[in-house]
Amino acid sequence: MALPTIDELLEGDLFELLGISDVDDTKKASLVKTMTETVDARVINRVTALMSEEDAAQFGQLAEAEDQEGLIKFLVDREIDLPQIVSEEAARLRVELVELTRLVQEK
């Protein structure tokens, strides 16, 4: 199963939904970067919550070493569905962002 990147999940019609499709690409890229970091942090939180302390430490070491294959094997061995978690968190952020922005605008 191919890992969807957070960028891929967050792009699309989101800017249109936010009503900012006409802003320049630099600003859009800046927003996407923040979104990516947010989703990244949430995913790490969720993944480590599923592990024991020892596993979390090992997971951290693999992540620091940027051992992509090792990370995937590590997660698969522990039956942690990273693509699913990434998808959920990305979708959640999109929905939260759009809804909260509208909520603020409507108030």
Place this chain on the structure above:
Amino acid sequence: MPEQAPTPQAAGTQPARAEQAVPAPAARPEPTKPESFADRRRNEQIARAGEGRDAAWAKLQAAETMFWSAPEPPDEVPSFGSLDEPEPAREPKVSQEELHSRVVEARRNYATKTLELWRKGGIEKLSPEDLEILAEDLADTAEKSALAEMVISHHGFKNAQEMFRKLGVNEVEAFGQTFTKEQESFLKSPAVQEQLAKLGLSGGTSLATAGVITLLGGPVSWAAVGLGVGGAALGRLGGEGIRKLMLNRKVESKFGGGQVKFNEQYAREIFEVVIQMQSQIKEIQGTEDKFALTEQVLELLRGAGSPAMLAESHQSYKKTERGAAWIKAGLSLVGAVGGNLIGNAIIGHFAAADSEAAREAIKHQIQQAHEQGVWIIHDASGQAQIVAPGTEHAHFVKEQTDGLWHFAIQQRDVDAAASKHLLDQFHSYLSPDQKLPVPNVLPNHDLFHAGVVRDVDSAFDSARASALQHISHDALFAQWASAGAVGLGLLAAEGGWNAGHAIRSQAHERRVAADDRVLVGSIDEVESMLTERSLYRLADQYGVKLPQNPIGFRYNWELQPHTIPKKDFSFEKIPTWVPRNAVADRGRLIEYGVASVDVARNRIAVVTLQHQNNSGAEAYVCSVMRLDEFIRDNKPIIKQQGGRAA
């Protein structure tokens, strides 16, 4: 009550009553001592408290305004009545000052009640103002605020109510219930219902297991099976108790030092985030620039899911739940096995009691008891019974007509079960100082041990020790085998129940996610929704309806590319589209027949009729296109009916 002065915020919402000589009652209390760090922090919290607090104050002020605007009693000559008409009853006139003091008192009562309610929850280390603000915010916004739901959902709770329940923290609203209502509510609570459901299932499984053991010839006492089930239930309840203890453990407070309960601190941390976010949202309201607004909302969300303050507590909570689950399962098993064993021992069904060793041991015990001054009593049937008049418990040993010695010990609530008369009578029998003749009839079997059982634990220990001492190894093995089988049956039932519960919970969570806008579903669903929405918008923009699936034909998306034999497809019956720039009277017109539409994935399968020159055969060649591009480039040649594609 400290002297009151209006804060800017309170003053902003205060009804104009300048003409009234009394001070403004809606003013918030101002600290009279020099501002300390705690005061400053508290004032900051007051300043950033969300609309929940404002709403609560608004309610108070509205009630107060009604008080103030109530018409004064008319200033008329008082009537003293007459001989025919007695003096009319008059309401005592209430002065403005008195009204004001009543309002102040009402508000103070309100605040005190709120604080008291929170103190019942055990948050005792907070300042009164902190508690007030927190309580108002929770009561007014927790259940209603989408923001609160969002933050709470990040911690794995469906909503505030579920969070309170799982953490074992009392809800603000629940504090107002009477004790009876609380009890009713407890009995009807999902947690209790869950335990009852488990108990019912455990009982059924235990009985079935016991039935199998009986069929196989094993020694099973039904009463012991019942105790085994009870033991399992007690084990589970004990596990739940341990879970509660773990959740209620004392931790260092992050809000002003001291020790607080973990669950309450965790709940408060979550709501602190909600309150902070409410405050931040207020700050960014009115931002005209949409991009700037998006940036600020995003920053806000960045802190919502993974605030550093919460990460530690969240992890700790998850760890607690995992640990408690194991303890629960373990105690259930131990409870089932132990309950069964003790049950067998106490009820007195000793399978091997007729063994010579057991017989001799019991005789020895009787002899010892006799030497200590026990009474030997004969009941009406003439069977020998021995009472050990200890201060803690009584043993009862009886030789049945089958020649076997049976051992039993019972505990009863003497005060509830026996009349005082019989109790006194029995005491006289047991008293070593009373040189009463040995009665030949036991006064009442229910009173056999009456009034002397004080230490139930030691009584149980004694019973078990005696039982274990006298049961032969074979019997002991059989007992354990029986108890173990029942225990394993319970464990299997528990496991099955838990699995079923997990599945139900998962399904429930999915529904909740859809219902509560917390959308924990897959990205596909969100993408589909967004794609579908944008396609309908595009179709509207081009003044067409979305192409529809032809009725009676099922397209196979897996076969790509492929052709459809002419006989299998009726071009005349399907929606047909042509290029937008096509001119009918120039050359050949390309017509696309719609074979299938997949709106969620933004794709369309179309067919064009192609003629093979050599063979003369005709077939429909299929091709798949992006639906949005197809709509942009083509138009229907017949007027379409509206509706969504299948």
